[in-house]
Amino acid sequence: MISGDVNVGKDGKLIEIENLSKIYKTGDFEVHALRGISLNVKKGEFVAIMGASGSGKSTFMNILGCLDKPTKGRYILDGIEVGGLNRDQLAEIRNKKIGFVFQGFNLLSRTSALENVELPLFYCSISQKERKEKALEALKIVGLADRVNHHPNQLSGGQQQRVAIARALVNNPSIILADEPTGNLDSRTSVEVMEIFQKLNEEGKTIVLVTHEPDIASFTKRHILFRDGKIKSDSLNNDIKIASEVIKYLPKIDEEGE
Amino acid sequence: MKFLNILLAAFRALHRNKMRSFLTMLGIIIGVGAVIIMLAIGQGAEYSVKEQISSLGQNILIIFPGSQQQGTTRSGAGTMTTLTEEDAAAIAKECPAVAYVSPGSRAGGQVIAGNMNWQTGIEGVGASYLEIRKWKIEYGEFFSEQDVKAASKVCVLGKTVAKNLFQDSDPVGQTIRIRNVPFKVLGVLSEKGQNSMGQDQDDVILAPYTTVLRRLSHFPYLRSILVSAVSPNDITKAQEQITSLLRQRHKISAWEQDDFTIRNQADIASMATATSEILTILLASIASVSLIVGGIGIMNIMLVSVTERTREIGIRMSVGAKSRDILTQFLIEAMVLSLLGGFIGILFGVIGSKVVSGFAGWPTFITSFSILLSFGFSILIGVFFGFYPARKAAMLNPIDALRYE
Numbered sequence: 001m002i003s004g005d006v007n008v009g010k011d012g013k014l015i016e017i018e019n020l021s022k023i024y025k026t027g028d029f030e031v032h033a034l035r036g037i038s039l040n041v042k043k044g045e046f047v048a049i050m051g052a053s054g055s056g057k058s059t060f061m062n063i064l065g066c067l068d069k070p071t072k073g074r075y076i077l078d079g080i081e082v083g084g085l086n087r088d089q090l091a092e093i094r095n096k097k098i099g100f101v102f103q104g105f106n107l108l109s110r111t112s113a114l115e116n117v118e119l120p121l122f123y124c125s126i127s128q129k130e131r132k133e134k135a136l137e138a139l140k141i142v143g144l145a146d147r148v149n150h151h152p153n154q155l156s157g158g159q160q161q162r163v164a165i166a167r168a169l170v171n172n173p174s175i176i177l178a179d180e181p182t183g184n185l186d187s188r189t190s191v192e193v194m195e196i197f198q199k200l201n202e203e204g205k206t207i208v209l210v211t212h213e214p215d216i217a218s219f220t221k222r223h224i225l226f227r228d229g230k231i232k233s234d235s236l237n238n239d240i241k242i243a244s245e246v247i248k249y250l251p252k253i254d255e256e257g258e
Numbered sequence: 259m260k261f262l263n264i265l266l267a268a269f270r271a272l273h274r275n276k277m278r279s280f281l282t283m284l285g286i287i288i289g290v291g292a293v294i295i296m297l298a299i300g301q302g303a304e305y306s307v308k309e310q311i312s313s314l315g316q317n318i319l320i321i322f323p324g325s326q327q328q329g330t331t332r333s334g335a336g337t338m339t340t341l342t343e344e345d346a347a348a349i350a351k352e353c354p355a356v357a358y359v360s361p362g363s364r365a366g367g368q369v370i371a372g373n374m375n376w377q378t379g380i381e382g383v384g385a386s387y388l389e390i391r392k393w394k395i396e397y398g399e400f401f402s403e404q405d406v407k408a409a410s411k412v413c414v415l416g417k418t419v420a421k422n423l424f425q426d427s428d429p430v431g432q433t434i435r436i437r438n439v440p441f442k443v444l445g446v447l448s449e450k451g452q453n454s455m456g457q458d459q460d461d462v463i464l465a466p467y468t469t470v471l472r473r474l475s476h477f478p479y480l481r482s483i484l485v486s487a488v489s490p491n492d493i494t495k496a497q498e499q500i501t502s503l504l505r506q507r508h509k510i511s512a513w514e515q516d517d518f519t520i521r522n523q524a525d526i527a528s529m530a531t532a533t534s535e536i537l538t539i540l541l542a543s544i545a546s547v548s549l550i551v552g553g554i555g556i557m558n559i560m561l562v563s564v565t566e567r568t569r570e571i572g573i574r575m576s577v578g579a580k581s582r583d584i585l586t587q588f589l590i591e592a593m594v595l596s597l598l599g600g601f602i603g604i605l606f607g608v609i610g611s612k613v614v615s616g617f618a619g620w621p622t623f624i625t626s627f628s629i630l631l632s633f634g635f636s637i638l639i640g641v642f643f644g645f646y647p648a649r650k651a652a653m654l655n656p657i658d659a660l661r662y663e
Contacts, residue, residue: 067576067656088580095578106573106660110274120577122263167577 015041020073048217051226099168103180138166158189195243285552286599292545294607297628300538302621355496360384365474382470398430398445409468417460553639560647572659585652592644600636
């Protein structure tokens, strides 16, 4: 069993990536989606991965999230060499170490918020009682304690994304990966979602977030810019905006999301 | 993922598409129902054949003259001149395993009573015939040993004959003419119904075999000898005793074949049972075709379901579902469909069998075997036809599944 605890090395590296490449073969063509990425992420970081579409950031996220395997290179997540794992072992890593938040929310329709949040816990041995407690706790963190029995179609976009964040949190993963989490949301709701991410980061969660919006990236601590399958720049954000402050100056467009 | 959770999830998934789930199940319901009804009809037929045969008397032996086949030539009935009245008397006297003996002769002809007439068979039998056949006189009386010895012109009528010659009036004491020979009616037999070959057993007139031999057929040899063993267990013993007695009486040397044939009820029973067993198997195999068609229906719907829920599969995989978890989920769904269908199908089959016996008047017989068989079959169908779609789901690539629109 892979434990959910964070056991970083002496240097505090949670993610170690060395010379990572991904090549897709379509017919006779080879598409080099990633060309030799090397990168470390320490525990407690809040990283924004930016880049134009086609820059390889989504491919990178998929590999980071153990949904896809690299063609070349090494990827060590939380002390585990991921490259040599099989399908089921990768599934277990996703279950124990990774929490996903997607652009399109990816909730199960016609299933209550609570059951959506419980979903990762279905795939590990845990009692029904404990499962429900953990799921309720996660929903409380994202501020949806009063919406547990609502189905996704009864929730606003922002609320749906918060359910998805609660689902990502529920297994107490080593890292939260968010792929364009605000891509389908209006600006105020986006800031609200970022507020949750900032809060989680303050509490010690490591978060890697893909976005192409500089506004969203400005809430994170570190910016990595991808271009043509390579890292163009990797810098610390010296001007971190505080979402809970920003939100005060945003007009309340409507009651959606509240 | 624990089994109960999977089961619950399966029920929920099926509940979401109630109509579709029901229609899918309908295939299995009809299949299982048909198998049960067909088996019930087949086994009902088997049962009633057995019952009719045992109603003849389980410890009966019939001795026919001549072997059925001699070389390649088969003898006609009239040429078989090996059984005599003396043989019958000797069997009664010298075979301890034999309880009753009734020599048999037969004649056919037009029977006249008053202004009515009827074509039927006249069976010449002994006084103990009714004991052997376990038959009863409904009213009047049967002829006695005395009548047999004296070759009296008396007879008893089968129910069908009585009805046709006398309608509702009482035939006892009346005189009927068989081929112009007057016979006094002593009684009427109780109703016996059809035998296993569909013959009306009540279309008969019983008369002393001596009378039939001397007055009607004018043929000195017996057509058969009906014998009952002391008990069903003594049939083999009786058969052995009769064989050795007749061989001795007919002076048959050790290397010659018997000039008579002994058939027992068990032989006839096993033949008739074998026939109805074949019928049962035939009916059940036709019905199981519809069960297989139902299984294909399940496979079809499960394939549609996998395609529809590709995204759901992707989501489940992204949060840590292993291939095995997805496989189990879809397999369980298919099995819930087939098992639930099977269960309803059994109810449907049981009720259907009752309706069939009610309307068509066929006897039906539902055994726990047929229920277990069709239930087991429906589980098997669920696994067999559910496996391919479930495997297809489990082998999906998580990224592709997540991106599926």
